[in-house]
Amino acid sequence: MQRKVFQLLVDNQAGVLSRISGLFSRRGYNIESITAGTTSDPRYTRITIVANGDEAILDQIEKQVGKLIDVRKVMELKPDSSVFRELILIKVKATDNQRQAIVSVSDIFRAKIIDVDMDSMIIELTGNQSKIEAFLDLLKGYEILQIARTGIAGLTRGAADV
Amino acid sequence: MLGADAMARCLLEEQVKVVFGYPGVAICPFFNSMLAVDIDRVLVRTEQNAAHMANGYARISGNVGVCIATSGPGATNLITGIATAYADSIPIVCITGQVDSKQLGSDVFQEADITGAVESFVKYSYLVKDVEDIPRIFREAFHIASTGRKGPVLIDVPIDIQNAAISKFVYPQEVYLRTYKPTVKGHVVQIKKVIKAISRAERPIICAGGGVLLSEGAHELRDFAHRCNIPVVSTLMGIGVMPTDDPLYFGMVGNNGKSYANRAMNESDLIIMIGARVADRAISQPDLTMDNTVLVHIDVDPAEIGKNVGSHIPLVGDIKTILKDMEKYEIRCDIDDWIERLNEYKRNEPERKPPREEYVDPARFIEMLSDKLNDDAVYVADVGQNQMWSCGYHKVKNGRFLTSGGMGTMGYSIPAAIGARAAARDRQIVAVCGDGSFQMSMMELATMQQHGLPVKIIIFHNGYLGLVREYQYKTYKGHYSVVDLSGSPDFGKLASAYDIPFFKLENMSNADEVIDEFLSIKDPALMEVMIDPLDVVK
Numbered sequence: 001m002q003r004k005v006f007q008l009l010v011d012n013q014a015g016v017l018s019r020i021s022g023l024f025s026r027r028g029y030n031i032e033s034i035t036a037g038t039t040s041d042p043r044y045t046r047i048t049i050v051a052n053g054d055e056a057i058l059d060q061i062e063k064q065v066g067k068l069i070d071v072r073k074v075m076e077l078k079p080d081s082s083v084f085r086e087l088i089l090i091k092v093k094a095t096d097n098q099r100q101a102i103v104s105v106s107d108i109f110r111a112k113i114i115d116v117d118m119d120s121m122i123i124e125l126t127g128n129q130s131k132i133e134a135f136l137d138l139l140k141g142y143e144i145l146q147i148a149r150t151g152i153a154g155l156t157r158g159a160a161d162v
Numbered sequence: 163m164l165g166a167d168a169m170a171r172c173l174l175e176e177q178v179k180v181v182f183g184y185p186g187v188a189i190c191p192f193f194n195s196m197l198a199v200d201i202d203r204v205l206v207r208t209e210q211n212a213a214h215m216a217n218g219y220a221r222i223s224g225n226v227g228v229c230i231a232t233s234g235p236g237a238t239n240l241i242t243g244i245a246t247a248y249a250d251s252i253p254i255v256c257i258t259g260q261v262d263s264k265q266l267g268s269d270v271f272q273e274a275d276i277t278g279a280v281e282s283f284v285k286y287s288y289l290v291k292d293v294e295d296i297p298r299i300f301r302e303a304f305h306i307a308s309t310g311r312k313g314p315v316l317i318d319v320p321i322d323i324q325n326a327a328i329s330k331f332v333y334p335q336e337v338y339l340r341t342y343k344p345t346v347k348g349h350v351v352q353i354k355k356v357i358k359a360i361s362r363a364e365r366p367i368i369c370a371g372g373g374v375l376l377s378e379g380a381h382e383l384r385d386f387a388h389r390c391n392i393p394v395v396s397t398l399m400g401i402g403v404m405p406t407d408d409p410l411y412f413g414m415v416g417n418n419g420k421s422y423a424n425r426a427m428n429e430s431d432l433i434i435m436i437g438a439r440v441a442d443r444a445i446s447q448p449d450l451t452m453d454n455t456v457l458v459h460i461d462v463d464p465a466e467i468g469k470n471v472g473s474h475i476p477l478v479g480d481i482k483t484i485l486k487d488m489e490k491y492e493i494r495c496d497i498d499d500w501i502e503r504l505n506e507y508k509r510n511e512p513e514r515k516p517p518r519e520e521y522v523d524p525a526r527f528i529e530m531l532s533d534k535l536n537d538d539a540v541y542v543a544d545v546g547q548n549q550m551w552s553c554g555y556h557k558v559k560n561g562r563f564l565t566s567g568g569m570g571t572m573g574y575s576i577p578a579a580i581g582a583r584a585a586a587r588d589r590q591i592v593a594v595c596g597d598g599s600f601q602m603s604m605m606e607l608a609t610m611q612q613h614g615l616p617v618k619i620i621i622f623h624n625g626y627l628g629l630v631r632e633y634q635y636k637t638y639k640g641h642y643s644v645v646d647l648s649g650s651p652d653f654g655k656l657a658s659a660y661d662i663p664f665f666k667l668e669n670m671s672n673a674d675e676v677i678d679e680f681l682s683i684k685d686p687a688l689m690e691v692m693i694d695p696l697d698v699v700k
Contacts, residue, residue: 011341015289019281026282056468063465069286069306072341 003032004058005077005084005154008047011070012038016045019068029053029061033086033151044072048153077154084154088132089114090123093143102142109135120145165293166191166324168331169257170199172300175333178228180204180219180584182212186232188272189259191324193230204584204613207605209236211577213243213314214603216254218581220247221564222540222589224378226307227254227581233261234272237318238279242571244314245283249568250399251376253312255303263291263320277318285313293326297333305337310344311463312376344462348479348487355475356434357491359456363432365500366392369415372399372567373437373461379482383436384408386485391495393504395423397438398553399567406557412504418550418699422507429503436460437481440470441568460484517694522667524548524622524693528555528594531620531677536590540564540582544575544595547628550699552594561589573602576619580606583615590681591617597650598627607660616685621653624693632698657688665689 010016017036024031032050039046051061066074077084094102094116102121106113111125125135129152136144163171169192173181180202185193196203206212209231216227231240237258247254260266261273277287286306288299296319303315360366374383380403387394387410394404395415404411413420415427427433431454439461459466459473460481467476477484516523528551535541543552543565556563564582566574579593595603600621610616622628627645634642657664665680667673667689680689 015277018278022281056472060465060469063469067463067465069339069342 001052001054002058003050003052004061005079005082005152006049006051006062006065007075007077007154007156008049008065008071009039009073010045010047011072012043012045013070016070017047019070020047020049020065023064023068024051024061027060027064029057033149035151035153037153048077048151050152077156081158082154082156084128084152085126086129086132086152087124087126087150089148090125090136090139090144091120091146092123092139093119093145094121095119098142102139105135105138111135163328163331164191164195164324165290165296165319165326165328166195167198168293168296168328169300169319169324170195170201171331172297172333173201173228174199176226176300176304178226181228181230182206182215182219182581183230184209184212184232184236185230186234186236186259186272188233188261188321189230189236189257189319189324191321192257192259192319202584202613204609204615206577206609209239210241210243211573211603211606211609213240213247213254213256214571214574214577215581215584216256217243217247217250217252217574218542218564218578219585220253220581221375221578222562222582223585225585226304227252228257229254230257232259232272233276233321234274236272237276238274241280241283242569244280244316246566246569246571246574247314248283248285250372250566251312252314253307254314255307256314256316258316258318259324260289260318260320262322264322266320277316280316283314284316285311287316288318290317290319290323293323293328296323296328297331301334302337302339305339306342310342311373311466345464345478346480346483348460348477348484350487352475352477353484353487356458356460356477357488357493359432359458359475360390360392360434360495361493363430363456363495364497365430366432366434366495366497367412367426367430368392368394368434368436369397369427369438370394370400370403370436371397371438374400374403374481375437375562377437377462377481377483379437379485382482382485382489386488389489390493391497391501392434393426393501395419395426397441397567398565400438401553401556401563402558402561405559407559410501412508414553418553420508420511420554422504422511425507426504430455432456432458434458434460435473437462439466514700517697520669521694521697522669522673522691524551524691524697525555526670527667527673527677527691528552529557530673531592532557534677534681535559535561535592537561539590539592540579540586542575542579542582542591542593544593544599545570545572546596546599547624547632547697547699548594548596548599548622550629551622554699572599575599576603576606576610576617579617579619580610580615583610583617591685592620593617594620594622596628597621597623597625597647597653600653601647601650604656607656607662610686611660611662618680618685618687618689620689620691622693623650623653623690624695624697625650626695628693628697629699635698653688653690663687667691
């Protein structure tokens with residue numbers, strides 16, 4: 001089982017995301033995360049998909065996605081020539097005497113406290129996946145109430161444009 | 163000019179000669195506008211068959227077939243026909259009416275999200291939201307359906323868009339699709355690799371699929387095989403690429419194919435798959451470890467290469483173009499031993515066990531029939547035992563063999579034959595179906611009579627859903643469940659109800675004369691052929 005990050009440039013129009021997600025579900029491909037947003041050129045949307053499977057499946061994913069009429073380009077984002085970031089929001093239970101410890105851990109990870117009330121707080125963290133996993137590990141001693149993650153967004157390094 | 167007028171104009175611009183459809187309120191503006199253009203309108207008796215007729219029309223004419231349905235149930239009834247065309251890569255454009263665009267999503271009367279519903283069976287679909295987009299969308303739809311790997315495209319047009327005024331009608335000459343550019347020319351480096359592999363091969367075999375016919379490259383393939391002296395087998399969809407009696411042709415591969423064809427594949431050291439997708443039914447062992455076999459895979463769809471079987475030399479592009487490009491390489495395999503070996507396998511193919519004498523032997527019947535058919539006859543096989551017998555014993559000369567291969571849709575043969583008739587008024591067209599598949603489409607006898615699209619129809623009557631019965635016999639020890647067709651009508655009375663001449667063949671004793679008479683009279687005609695209820699495919 002391997003994991004690959006694909007970047008897609010697609011026409012920015014209704015139904016594109018459903019065509020892509022429909023393709024994954026009907027062909028039984030595993031999708032780990034999908035993020036989408038318009039590019040600097042409003043005619044296009046950039047989509048980052050993290051998928052896993054064996055070599056043959058990942059090859060098929062690239063070909064079948066590339067075959068969709070709305071997909072202009074599909075490429076693999078290779079870890080050594082790309083940057084990946086994910087954003088996570090964590091709502092954690094925090095009593096008076098827990099609060100300071102949580103803030104300290106968050107500081108080390110350069111996470112931000114974006115909301116606090118009497119017995120909980122919301123932490124925002126941006127980073128690559130290993131950083132996020134490490135941070136979540138450290139929070140295990142506390143009671144996590146809710147988590148929201150965006151999934152990975154990625155770009156290739158350097159000036160080359162997709 | 164209204165949107166509906168523009169739609170009709172688009173069909174004229176695409177040189178559409180005939181459409182198959184069924185009206186309803188949501189598509190009425192378009193049918194009204196169709197009165198003003200010179201395009202035949204065929205009223206089918208259920209929408210699924212409109213898609214099958216467009217399918218048969220497309221396969222024989224080489225042009226895009228067009229079918230039309232209304233919103234809601236009309237559109238959903240098309241789905242099986244669309245899926246059938248998709249599975250066999252047949253270029254059709256389906257036009258559906260839709261409820262008022264302002265009411266979309268509110269579950270009003272006869273609303274169905276048809277673009278959503280057909281998503282996995284179409285090459286592309288459009289929901290028209292602006293009347294000004296109609297010319298561009300129609301141009302794109304016909305282009306997408308008929309290029310690259312062909313397939314169905316659906317255009318869903320809300321009734322208010324059909325009734326809206328279009329400011330100006332300009333039919334685009336060029337299609338500009340940033341994201342869609344199918345490969346036509348094969349890569350020259352890959353072509354050279356294929357040539358090199360052929361020159362080294364001692365036991366090469368070409369496996370031709372339906373893609374060869376779709377690219378209209380059958381002639382080029384025959385040339386190529388003979389020039390290089392390479393034997394050919396075919397998939398179900400590739401039947402007819404080579405004439406059956408061609409000395410280089412060694413039958414259909416697969417579970418239901420000839421054992422000598424499968425042996426040719428298994429024992430070769432170079433398999434050239436061309437326009438075939440290595441489907442599960444076609445290849446007896448798709449994962450067969452071909453340690454000593456080089457696999458060349460030529461296809462227009464890059465996603466097919468490596469999907470079902472790994473390929474050593476992939477070659478992507480239009481098959482006809484590639485075969486033409488290969489003409490300039492002088493190469494001839496000196497492999498008489500190999501061809502002789504295949505001929506020996508062919509001579510030793512075990513004979514099928516004949517059925518009881520009081521019934522017609524379908525294998526002999528089909529052989530006799532195809533000997534008597536014209537050189538360019540169109541033979542449309544349905545699905546089931548009749549299909550397996552047809553692909554095993556029908557001898558194609560220079561005609562065509564049509565069937566629903568990928569989807570295996572029962573009831574395909576009659577509407578597809580009627581569609582083929584609309585494309586070829588003077589050709590001999592015969593639909594061969596079982597008593598089960600006939601009853602799935604017999605309502606179209608009326609369409610055939612009403613619109614002057616007569617064909618010859620042969621029903622293999624065994625009183626069972628034969629292929630399922632055979633499966634239940636083998637798998638469930640003869641515990642038959644829901645395969646008995648008693649209750650079928652008297653086919654002779656049915657034929658006379660539609661004013662169609664009727665023939666009945668009880669056994670082989672007078673088969674010769676009955677087939678002669680059946681073929682000699684003017685179309686249409688219906689022949690019921692009595693088959694042993696216990697007969698099996700092999």
